[in-house]
Amino acid sequence: MKQVVKNAYWPQVVGSAAWLFTAGLTYLIPNADEFPRTITFALVCLGIAVLSAISLPLNKVRYYGAWILALAFFIGIWEVIQAKLLLLPRPFFGAPQELLDVFITDWYKLLNSLAHSMMLLVGGYILGCIIGFVIGVGMGWSKLFGYWAHPVLRFLGPLPPVAFLPLLFAVIPSSFVAGELLMAFAASFPVAVLTWSGIAGVNPSYYDVAKTMGAKPLFLIRHVAIPAALPFVFVGMFMALGSCFYMLVVAEMLGVKAGLGFYMQWAQGWAAYPNMYAALFIMAVMCTSFMTLLFKVRNRLLRWQKESIKW
Template sequence: MSHSASHQPLPPPSLVQRVSSALLRPAQPADTSARRRLLRLGLAALAWFATGAITQFWPDIPGVAGSASSSDLAALQWLLGLLLLLVVPLYQRLGKAGRWFYRNAPRLTALAVLLGIWQIASAKTGYWRQPYFPPPQGVFEVYFKEWARLLDSIKSSLILLSAGISIGGLVGFLTGLLTGWSRQVGYWSRPVLRFIGPVPATALIPIALFLFPSSFTAGVFLVALATWFSVAVLTWSGVESVRAEYYDVARTLGANTGFQLLKIAIPASLPHVFVGLFMGLGSAISVLVVAEMVGVKSGLGYFLDWSQSWGAYGHLYAGLFLMALLFSLLTTALFRIRDKVLVGQKGDIQW
């Protein structure tokens, strides 16, 4: 073969070759991401449209709670489905909101399916006994009609909870700090923590209602007691876990007792303090609900007790869902504060 023939240009690819190359070429990452977004968000939107159709077009059984609000609930479900569809073309512009919808699309799909099952089993077929298991529109109607009362209950619960946690957290922190720092204080405080601390605060409700002048102050005391024990024990553990070499170096450099407390003991105990606050918050919430049911005639706990006594099961479920959302948000806020204070340990404890 001659030298000139070896450099002749190749013939242009045929149409079949070009189509085959295009089909076999791997998809671009951007195209794959767009298709995945369309699939996830589109499936979630379809689930909400289907659930809305069940709510609107499948007739309710006679006498079921919330039947008058079925159309409103269906419209809300369709609106959410439309919102999910709009996220697909506006994903890049929505920023964090778009990423939130994309990340939670499978959960939103599951939620729509669960609401559809709940709807069919309660309002459409009566498979779940009424009125003990009211349909979603029965709960939705409570939020629409009783919003003022629910807001007042939230306000009362937050006032009682914040007062009790603030007092219990502060006293618990000081108790744990002094117990871990001073042998003289620990000699007296450790038996008290070990003897009184494990006693459930709810067991002291009759005594608290007798000793305190009002049910509100008794409730604050019980919530504070539930918070105090966890914070005190974890702070005590945090102070005692500090290595003795840190104090030796500080004393060698001329640090006084106040400096060692403020710059070594307290910063070292903060991770334990937040764990104690997390545990104390859970205990305080339990005590709060029981105290409101028994003695404090206000708040979400009292709303649940009133609903049960009158057989208003739609109100009962509405209060439970609202309580779960509220206390979950409070726990999330506590972890956000922890991440702000303990920057170096951000994300060590997940919520």
């Protein structure tokens, strides 16, 4: 199927024509209201049409030809419905050029919010993964450690991290540190459970073979148990990343005074809905980029399972 799509020229050709048509209707048909950056948006659509036409010989771009066509169709319909006919109520729904205007005029605030969100997300996620990994290895390897840690994990782990939000923001003066701890808690539970399952499920014969060659317990943990449990660990890390995305928005909307979630809350309060949609778009790009990066790390470490799970 993928090869058939790569060899099909017509979706990209029609997509280029559709973007050219969208540029024409944006520029030539009068707007129903005053929308900024209309000419700039028409030029952007024209540029996409030219780039799509130029890149026609490239197989990688041609594979996404159907998406180029679909996006041109979606943007054109959106432009007609809102900018030309004004069928949707304002300010809740804006035109495509209003979204472009936000990226041009408010790029610094958006970039600053993205930087704060990334710092909060990366710090909390890494801390939570480390804590969860250590707990999971301890529970899977040591019965004594599991005796004490298992009840605590069962009692606190299923609690939604957002339940601790009022307590942490009241006890910890720094809202940023409180948000980091919330995301660390959200990430640690799935990583701990999946790491524990992976360590506990290692084939005992692996240990026996290593022991006959004089392997010590530390060697068994580092070179036998952990490598064999890595597929489970990465599943837990994927689940933890999704939990951190959720907690990032909640923490920034309710406590942290910076970041994309805070920007969205601010935009909604001022009825600046194009700004809110721009922040939502950037957040989606950020989240999918982190997930893609994590999959690339997984595919490099687990080469034998590269084709089993794809993103």
